Amino acid sequence: MKITVFGIGYVGLVSGACLAEVGNDILCMDVDSAKISLLEDGGIPIFEPGLKEMVGRNVSAGRLQFTTDVERAVNHGDVQFIAVGTPPDEDGSADLRHVLDVARNIGRLMNSSKIIVNKSTVPVGTAGKIREVISSELMNRGIDFKYSIVSNPEFLKEGAAVDDFMRPDRIIIGADDEQAIGVIRALYEPFQRNHNRIIVMDSKSAELTKYAANAMLATRISFMNELSFLAEAIGADIEMVRQGIGSDPRIGYSFLYSGCGYGGSCFRLFVRLSG
Structure with a gap:
């Protein structure tokens, strides 16, 4: 073709x-x-x-x-x-x-x-x-x-x-x-x-599917980042928490890491520099 x-x-x-x-x-x-x-x-x-x-x-x-x-x-x-x-x-x-x-x-x-x-x-x-x-x-x-x-x-x-x-x-x-x-x-x-x-x-459903997928992944990253702040404040280990919730097959491990943020509709990762 x-x-x-x-x-x-x-x-x-x-x-x-x-x-x-x-x-x-x-x-x-x-x-x-x-x-x-x-x-x-x-x-x-x-x-x-x-x-x-x-x-x-x-x-x-x-x-x-x-x-x-x-x-x-x-x-x-x-x-x-x-x-x-x-x-x-x-x-x-x-x-x-x-x-x-x-x-x-x-x-x-x-x-x-x-x-x-x-x-x-x-x-x-x-x-x-x-x-x-x-x-x-x-x-x-x-x-x-x-x-x-x-x-x-x-x-x-x-x-x-x-x-x-x-x-x-x-x-x-x-x-x-x-x-x-x-x-x-x-x-x-x-x-x-x-x-x-x-x-x-239909085309509108296809376009929304892409944004919905990105939004779901963004939600997981954001949730883990918020949990990491809480873990740090109370003295918990965020990695052990990740393993504990990710072992649930309804949740899984993918995109369940705290760390870098992201930006833009294409869901690119970025690191915010201080200063």
Whole structure:
């Protein structure tokens, strides 16, 4: 399958490499020419175990290419993945400029039917905004190509992203177009050979699922951080408390550590420095 990935940050590069690994023809596009040059020279802009080797293997096999040419990128893929950043805006909300810029370019340059798959972390309702932008661009051109919007949130953990993509615990497909759903099902088939991991829902439910998952994990970390303050105040051992509650299968051990905080809708960890 011919696929374009817009954005070669953490999600885009991992997704592009893993999709190429199972035989797809991937073109990754980014406006950062320095990143593209680094990748074409055999380097990678992020560290993720196993990623450099996977990128190199698929570049050598001709299944993975990189470009800064937007028109080439839009014309390449029948499926267009949006995997660009959504940093916090001044009011704390997700900045959708980059997502909508990609949608605008797709509508401005597409010359055939496309399936647009959003993997960026976005607020509920963004799929509708993407649809409106593409529709507006096509109307301005006076043409009417068929296109579908699919919400396909990512659930990658830093340090285990390649394994998470290759062996996912769930694949969320948010769409109402049965043909598009069928194409994305086929695309992910190599990643679910043991049992069906695909959950199909509407786009708003898919977008909310991503935020709900992040919120639940954030709640666990926040709860443990509050408990650690209490443990310190009364002289208890927070690690023993963690083991004591994590042994309950209803609670479990994952994301049950006190320590670093986090920030942003993409749930990135950070350390607050004093001074």
